[in-house]
Structure formats: structure tokens, C-alpha cells
Amino acid sequence: MDTQRMFLAIFLSLAILLGYQYFFVPTPPPATESIVASSPENGKTEGKSVASAPAPVAAASLLATAPAGASVRQGREIPVTTSLYSAVVTESGGMLKSFQLKNYREDLAKDSGEKELLRPKNGDNLPLNFSWGVEPGTIPPVVYVAAPIKEEDGGKVLTMRGKLPSGLEIVRTMRFGDQQYLLDLTIEVINTTATPLQGAPYLTLDNRPFAKESSMVFVGPALIKDGVLEEIKATDLKKGSRSFTGKISWAAYEDNYFLCGIVPQTGDQHTAHFSVQDEDRVTTVLAGASDVIQPGQSQQYSYSVYCGPKTMAALKSAGHELERSINFGWFDVMAKPTLYLLKFLHGYVGNYGVAIILVTVFIKLLFWPISQKGMKSMKTMQKLQPKMAKLREKFKDDKQLQQQEMIKLYQTYKVNPVGGCLPMVIQIPVFFALYKVLLQTIELRHAPFFLWITDLSAPDRLAIGFDLPFVGGIPVLTLLMGATMFLQQKMTPATGDPTQQKVMMFMPLIFTFMFLNFASGLVLYWFVNNLLSIGQQYLVNRQETA
Template sequence: MDTQRMFLAIFLSLAILLGYQYFFVPTPPPVTESTVVSSPENGKSEEKPSAAAPPVAAASLLAAQPAGGAGRVGREIPVTTSLYSAVVTETGGMVKSFRLKNYREDLAKDSGDKEMLRPKEGDNLPLNFSWGIEPGSIPPVVYEAAPLQEGQDGGSVLTMRGKLPSGLEIVRTLRFVDQQYLLELTVDVVNNTATPLQGAPYLTLDNRPFVKESQMVFVGPALVYDGVLEEVKTSDLKKGSKSFTGKISWAAYEDNYFFCGIVPRTGEQHTAHFSLQDETRVTTVLAGASDVIQPGQSQQYTYSVYFGPKTMGALKEAGHELERSINFGWFDVMAKPTLYLLNFLHKYVGNYGVAIILVTVLIKLLFWPVSQKGMKSMKTMQKLQPKMAKLREKFKDDKQMQQQEMIKLYQTYKVNPVGGCLPMVIQIPVFFALYKVLLQTIELRHAPFFLWITDLAAPDRLSVGFDIPFLGGIPVLTLLMGATMFLQQKMTPATGDPTQQKVMMFMPVIFTFMFLNFASGLVLYWFVNNLLSIGQQYLVNRDEVA
């Protein structure tokens, strides 16, 4: 009996203690510390946004109570324009689906429209807004959406209202503009309480890679802040999250073809915080400065949102420096004009393969005088090989005298020993610039050339009815490129010692293996350039014989 009374006393004591904690002790406000990290690229300080520090009553009011509409399941609202079809969910007011009508998932015509969002079960969705407390600290608001309205610009306007039991009301207005990928998001935060509330706005993006297969280019978060473009590698996020504080033009998730970005339109200073949730999911949080909203007053926040392709035209039309997401690195100065030229020629010929050939011809004509001089120099060097061999033999024990006699020989015949290499050195930057253009230009994605080359952005493979190990099909264009390179090597005057000549003969084989998985558009450029070089070398050799 005493034992039963003891257990009963313990049970009642615990019940009283837990009941007191639950009903009378307020939930403490969330506290995060401000962390400053250094940006290795430019030495600027980057500050991770600290959670807004509202008055204690306001923080408790926001954190202790669940989001509005907790007992209701949010509806899904379809929105369609001429460029895309989207689905917005009332749960959080977030975007669940965004399909681009002018782009397919893959080359197959029945593969369906390109889906920009690939959430897995349990993932958050893009464009979750929270105020006064960091995203994820409370469940998303379940909004009530008004009927879709027709906008003045031919698009649609979606207005959604959400109320927290605390008295805070959030009104979201999404404007979908026809013939544009840029959306306008306006959020009004209304304080219906009797207490001033202090908090900062947070807007989030959650993204996974736009395609399943790996790519040979940058994939991950990026931003422009204080005029500097920063691309954050996903591998770096595995070591820890990164934050950037300053004047942020935009923060986004991108790859070489597509772009999901948000542009803050309210306030001068913002913080973009990037973190990796698992192996592939990246969360971007864009935080603004803290505001105090008086009772009965409201605060408005405005954002522009771009979900779409990385075409120079669409990005420039959207504004906000979004075109800087097309980043060619060191070769940007040469790559951008090449891209404009490629698109300009395509307007007239209607085929990007033909446009690449024309660009190759124009580049070859531009460098024709330099190449001509280099080829003649190599031809002269070939004639001097016997004389040079005699000098090496004669002064084999006196390297200094050998060098002096060699210089006299070059001066006598007016030849530059590095003249033959100069054209190649000059063209290397152009090649890499064009390489970046052909690798990153979305215009080449699924763009056909002729016959078996149906995608200039993919490696060329001719199907033979069965899979070839490691290749799938026959890389016809790549093999032709290697063959023309070998022929060009045979026609080029042999200079240097026999060992060097043998090494050079292996170059076509090495390049062929290198180009096996390159975009067929790039292989096409190299193949045509080889043909033009063979023709030029033939003319030089013929003139020498004559």
C-alpha cells in the first residue's frame, strides 16, 4: 500500500510540474549568434544574419503559437502563361511546380515540358516567406487564396491571405506577367495586435539539380553582392554554410542552362545564407533588415522572382543584372561577342550547326594572316634543319657558341624559331572562349544539325542498333576530327628533334579521346577549323614548291 502511495505521489508531482511548464512558462524567443566569416575571393566580411530580436512579448507571440489554418489542407492553384505552367500551393504560398513550355526534359519529343522544381518527399518548396523568426522554426502559414485575377499586362494576379493566431496577418500578391519569366511578389505584413512587433523578412529558395545526370559546368547557388558575382560550390557547402551581407542584386540556384533566383526590391542591405540539407538540396535564405511594425500598421516587402532559361535576351529583359549569371569566366570578353555573333547568324540560317560553321570560317579569316606567317616560318625552319644539325654537331661541346651560331642562322634567313607556334598560342584563348560558349549556351540544347547529330550540346553518337561499351554509339564526327587533325599534322613541316616529332604525331589520338564526350557543337568547330587549316597549309606548300 505504501509503495502504491509513493508511485501515486511521484505521478502527481510530475503531472503538476509538466502542467505548469506547459501552461504558465512562456516559450523563449529563438536566439542565434551573428557569425562573421571572411570571403577569400575579395577579402570582404560576410555576416550570417542573426535572427530578428523583437521585444520579448512579440517573440513569444510569434514562436509559441502555430501557424494559421493549421487544421486545413491548402489547395493547389494552377497558373498558366504563354511561357510556363505553374502550381502554387496555399500551404506556405509556395511554388510546387514550374514547367517551361518552350523546353523539354530531354531530347525525346514526348518527354514533357521542362520542370524547374524537383522536390523529394519532405522537401521544402521555394518562396516560403516568414517574418520575425527564421524559416523552419514554425510550420508554414496556410493561406486562403482569392480567385485568380487577370492582370493589366495580360498576365494573372494571385492574392493570398494568411493569419496567425498571434494576430499577425500576411498578404501575398503574386503577379505573373505574360511573355516573361519574371514574377513579382509583394508581401504585406500587418500587425493586428496591441503590441509593437519587431522582425526581419525572410524569403527562401529550396532547389535540387535541374537534371539527374552530372554536368561539366557549375551547378549550385550564386549571387551578385556589392557588384561582385559569387558562385558557391556545393562541395564547399558540405564543409559548412556560407553567408554574404551587403547590397545584394540577386541570389539564385543555377546550372549552365536554367536559373531560379530572387531579387530583393525593398531595402538596401540584405544577407544571403546558403546551406546544404543533404547531398543535393540547397536552401537559400534571403534576409532583410529588421523593422518595427506598430499596432494596426503594416510593412510591405517586394521581390522579383525569375524561374526560367539562361538566355541572354530573357535575362536582360528581366533586368536586375540577371544576365551576369551567364558567366564565361576569364574569357567573358571574347565569349560574349561570340555568343551574339552565333545568335545573329542563326537568325538568317536557322540552324545552329551552320551558324557554328560560319563562325569558324569568320574566325579563321580573322587569323588568316597570322596563320599564314606562322606556316611559312615553319616551312623555312624545316629547310634549315640540316644546317642546324651540323651546327649542333660542330659545337656540341660549346653550348654558348652553338646558341650564337643558331641566332646568326635565324637572322640570315629572317626566321623566328617560335613563329610557327605563335598562331596556335593566339588562337588558344579564342578556342576556350568558344568552348565556354558552346558548353553553356542554352540555345544549343536539343538544337539539331543534320542526320545523326540531333543535339549540338551533347556528344555525337551514331546509333548502330546495339550499345558500344563506354560509348553507346559511334562518335563519327569526333573520329573525323581526329583524322583531319592527323592529316594536318602530316602536312605540317616537321621541326625539332625526332623524339618531338613522334610525340606530336600522337596529338591527334590524344585529342580524339579528349573530345569523345565534348559537345558535338564544339567538335564541329574543331573539325571545320582543321579542314580550313589543311586547305591553308596546302596553299603554303604549293607556293613553296612553285
């Protein structure tokens, strides 16, 4: 009997102890390692803690998931339409699934549909996935509940609220302006638990190329860090991911004509990490500094997001130095004035092909005096060829004396032996500047000229009912350009030795092959420039023979 009473007493004591622990003592958080963002300033972990506050709970506790067997609600897809674009936002992750530009088509065909900037494949992550305290992709995306879209200040506001199983609550607010491609994203992280939480914010972009065809200029991520523009080709990322820490003005994915980018609005220092996930999907992760959120408190993070065309007007209107994504490199000083002139003339003539012709005439007039002097110098050099041949023969065994006599001959007739080449050398930077403009200016995308030239940003091809090997249609404008270059060469006085002259005869053929796949706008410039040069050479030849 005493033994039974002893076991009963032990049983009741355990029941009372376990019951008290269960009903009256709060469960302590699991002791796991904290995952915090590296400090952008020194590369070490850093948190904004309060001196009298208890130690923050490790952010790894946010990895808690819903109980096994619990049903996960499928998020809806919410369409948002403005005057410039149509977007689709998913409740699953609050991410962008589609972003179509109303003023741009997929390709030249009128029925090709609006330009889609997002081309995710099955299983891809979507842009604007936000996570706090844990690396992106560590936990499944939050399934938000979206409130009805509100109209505010001429735009639309979408608010979404979601909660993690750990007790962390996230409120996303997206503001879509009606007359701009820049949208605002505000994310509020609320700590609904009884303990402090420590973590860093991560906002992610996932992009595939905006177009099926490859770009001739640049495709890949870019950013401005500490005032310096950095561009990383997507092909280079396959060799290894890249990270940049500092004052990040924006981080984006871009090509010739379009850009999707994030502009951080809160925090002075960020880390932008770029990587390639598979064949051509580029992931951009923008991470901020670590914060500590006290129980019942919240932390707010603000971003701007640009998804749209790389037009100077739209990018400057968006601000944040986004216009620097239009990068002409070394030729920026000459290229941007040329771009402004091209757009100015288009405002009057309404055709970019005609505007290119007018720009070519303007540049030719600008260099007319230099070209005129160079052509006259070459004409004089042609007349001196017999005298120069005699000097070469006379002093063939003494090269130094031969050079001295040549210099005396030049001085006597007041001619510069390189005077004929100087105009071409001076115009080369102008050519490359215009080349950059015509290749990167979105205004020329799908811009028609006349007849078969329906896209000045694409090679010219005249369809003949069947495809020719390697070229498809007939490159009429390119062949005309080669013909005018040959005619110009025949009219230009020959000044070199016979071997050099024979080599130069191949230049029109070489240039014709080079220009076969160039933008027809650039070929048009070179063709018109050749015609003007032929006219100028004709005048010089006529003056010399008069």
C-alpha cells in the same frame, strides 16, 4: 459559525479577484528572448523602434501554435498558366510546387514533356516559403486562403491571406506577367495584436538540380553582392554553409541553362545564406533587416522571382543584372561577341550547326595572315634542319656558342623559331572562348545539325543497334576530327628533333580521346577548323615548291 463566514469571505474575495483578472485585465505577453535578424551593416541586432513606443514583444512569441486537437485545413494547389510557363502554387505556405517551361523539353525526346525546374522529393521544403520574426522552418508553414485569380495589365494576380495563431496576419500577392519569366511577389505583414512586434523577413528557395545528368560547367547557388558575382559549387557547400551580407542584387540557384532566383526590392542590405540539406538539395535564405511593427500597422516587403532559361534576351529583359549569371569567366570579352555573332548568323541560316561552321570560317579568315606567316616560317625552318643539325654536331661541347650560331642562322634566313607556334598560341584563347559559348549557350540545347547529330550540346553518337563499351554509339564526328588532325600534322613541316616529332604524332590520338565527351558543336568547330588549316597548308606547300 464565525469560521464558516471567514472561509466564505475568503472564497468570495478570491472569486471576485480572479474574475476581475480574467474579464477586465489583458493578459501580458510571455517574456521570452527576442529573435531578430543581425544588422547587415555591423553584425549586431538592430530594430527600427519608435522612441515613445512601449518595448516591442519578442518575436519568439510568434512560435505560438494552434491549440492541441485543432484541425488544420489542407491547402489547395492552384495552377497558374502563362504563355511561357505553367506553375502550381500551394496554399500551404504559398510556395511554388511546380514550374514548367513551355518552350523547353525535359530531354531530346519530343514526348519527354515540358521542362520542370522544381524537383522536390517527399518531405522537401518548397521555394518561396516566407517567415517573419523567426527562422525559416521554426514553425509550420502558414496555410493561406487564396482569392480567385484576377487578370490585370496582361498578367495574372493571385492574392493569398493567412493568419498565425499569434495574431500576425500575412498577405501574399503574386503577379505573373504573360511574356516574361520574372514574377513579382509582394508580402504584407500585419500586426493585429495589441502590442508591438519585432522581427526580420526571410524568403527561402529550395532547389535540387534541374537535370538528372551532371553539368560540365557549374551547378549551385550564385549571387551578386556589392556588384561582385559569387558562385558557390553545391559540392563545396557540403563542407560547410556560406553566408554573404551586403547589397544583394539577387541570390539564385543555377546550372548551365536554367536559373531560379530572388531579387529583393525593398531594403538596402540583406544576408544570403546557402546550405545543403541532404545529398543535393540546396537551401537559399534571403534575410532582411529587423523591423518593428506597431499594433494595427503593417510592413510590406517586395521581391521579384526569376524562374526560367539563361538566355541573354530573357535575363536582360528581366533586369537587375541577371544576365551576369551567364558567366564566361576570363574569356567573357571574346565569348560574348562570339555568342552574338552565332545568334546573328543563326537568324539567317536557321541552323546552329551551319552557324558554327560560318563562325569558324570567320575566325579562320580573321587569323589567316598570322597563320600564313606561321606556316611559311615552319616551312623555312624545315629547310634549315640539315644546317641546324650540323651546328649541333659541330658545337656539341659548347652550348653557348651553339646558341649564338643558331641565332646567326635565323637572322641570315630571316626566320623566327617560334613563328610557327605563335598562331596556335594566339588562337588558344579564342578556342576556349568558343568552348565556353558552345558549352553554356542554351540555344544549342537540343539544337539539331543534320543526320545523327540531333543535339549540338551533347556528344555526337551514331546509333548502330547496340552499345559500344564506354561510348555507346560511334563518335563519327570526333573520329573525323582526329583523322583531319592527323592529316594536318603529316602536312605540317617537322621542325623539332626526332624524339619531339614522335611525341607530336600522338597528339591527334590524345585530342580524339579528349573530345569524345565534348559537345558535338565544339567538335564540329574543331573539325571545320582542321579542314580549313589543311587547305591553307596545302596552298603554302604548293607556293614553296613552285
